[in-house]
Amino acid sequence: MSAIIEVEQMTKTFRLARRRPGMLGGIRSIVNPELRLVNAVQDVSLRVERGEMLGLVGPNGAGKSTSIKMMTGILTPSGGTLRVAGLEPIRQRRELASRIGVVFGQRTQLWWDLPLIDSLRLLRHLYQVPEERHRANLEQLRETLDLNEFIDTPVRQLSLGQRMRGDIAAALLHDPELLYLDEPTIGLDVVAKARIREFLLQLNSERKTTVLLTTHDMDDVETLCPRMVIIDHGRKLYDGSVADIRERFGGERTLIAVLDPAELDQLARDEQDQVVLPTLPPGVRLVRSEGPRVWLSFARDTLPAHELVAWLGERHRLRDVTFQEPEIEDVIRRIYEEDLLLQEQGVTV
Template sequence: MSLSEPVIELSDVSRAFTVRSRAGWRRTRREVRAVDGLSFTVEPGEVMGYIGPNGAGKSTTIKMLTGILVPSAGSIRVAGVDPSRHRLKLAKRIGVVFGQRTTLWWDLPLKDSFAVLQKMYGVPLARHRENLATFVELLDLGDLLDVPVRQLSLGQRMRGDIAAALLHDPEIVYLDEPTIGLDVISKARLREFLARIAADRGTTIILTTHDLDDIEALCSRVMVIDHGHQIFDGTLPQLKSSQSAPRTLVVDLATSLPAIEVPGATVVKVEGPRQHLTFPTTTSAAPILAEIAANYPLVDLSIAEPTIESVITQLYSPTSP
């Protein structure tokens, strides 16, 4: 496969499931489309956030990309092959991490799981040692290598799972909720590690998560799906600008006053001398700031851009364009 070609290609992909139900003596069947007419490509080295509400079709898509599920319609190529027809061949070129499952051997010390994976993937011993040394240092695994996996905390096990998924130098890594249940420090360590791997090795990463801080920290591209349909594909700034989620202006006055009245902005909260105003992202802040400075005893102010949470919430809203 040429480096100039997409590493992932989906063309009009659908996946339907038959759901059976029974009411009294009657049995009924209905078809549910978890993924419906999905088409996109991913270039080598991209870090793409693949997000959507529960039931949107994210996990179904990942299972088709890894060859676990076969599409009902359409075509998929990953690293130049059809995943469902070449699962074993593809397995050596991809890595997968599921946040609530482990690929490590429960009763073995962590280092033994890594040794088993070296044999399974046929990684040259010198390369395995080099990768392992790098990951042990970056993920702070040194004190954990002799600990059975069952005795590791969730954050420790997750670091081990991510190292395991990368030891064989995969071209593509699928991360499904990799920071679920982790504390703030563990999340920060994992994000820093993944960002470095993507930058240094050019690994293609597909990240599905409900933690939108993961998306902001790691992803250059975001794809949003809902009910199996793609509803957005672009950069984070493009996602934010595509919606009308407001910016927030926090104004500190010299004294407590009634709500500020200024054209183009609306006061949403008053906390003594501090007032919170919102205004559209398409509106310039300059005339609003000038109006406040000219008519009120201004001490300080700050502007907060829309959070990705507010943008996504608006995107899923039935009234969203």
């Protein structure tokens, strides 16, 4: 595979004006403002191969949207080099626009007062898509995104989920090689999210379209993206799989063991009539029990999972065991709140 995005030490610094205190009656001066430099993105390097689905993750203000805007040619980088689809986004912005699709979840490229179908037809002329190709793409998108039920409805009357499906169709009418999605499922209900995720997986599988997704919804990343990049305070802190980040920072795992019902009468009970196991290995605690099921919590670095199963098997008759991993959203929240990746890299903010 060849890279469709190549970014080296991308940086974006904004100059923000802050008014100085005035001399008269506390009035603030706007004539001679104090300038402050804000590093929105700092030395980010990234390589995305053709056909990848990549999740770009970070809290508000981390630099996700700023990075997307530089990679699409909307913003000029303060430093570093960028190439997208072999082009320089700022210098070759118009040519790049015909090869990428962009969807900003909180903005629309559709005409507010026109029926959705009119917007989709007008976009053919903006992108100069041949009529036959446009007709074929529109027909396929109407079917796969299920647009027909509201295709003649003015955009302003569409629900958020319907409008988002219309925006995704608009971004794909010209067969882009690369699709940027900035918070595409924000505010959507469970059904609308599932429909969009299913479509994106199909798009990537059938057309091999590269997808770069920014989101706060970790279910989006787990469902769609084998690879994720975490940025915070403008820095790239992690580039790898969801499984690896859970393994490194997931904290405690849960073992759910099903005991032989015949053994229950031999075990002690607490005041809530829940089973109490007489002994447990160091670092393992009984969270709760329900009938023959017991939930045991243990830290990853305390005891390997197979050793805990073996320990239980020597002392109890086990009918079944399963493991429950921590929710990835909880893991990412913990990383942000405790600055775990920043500490790991020795970064002071």
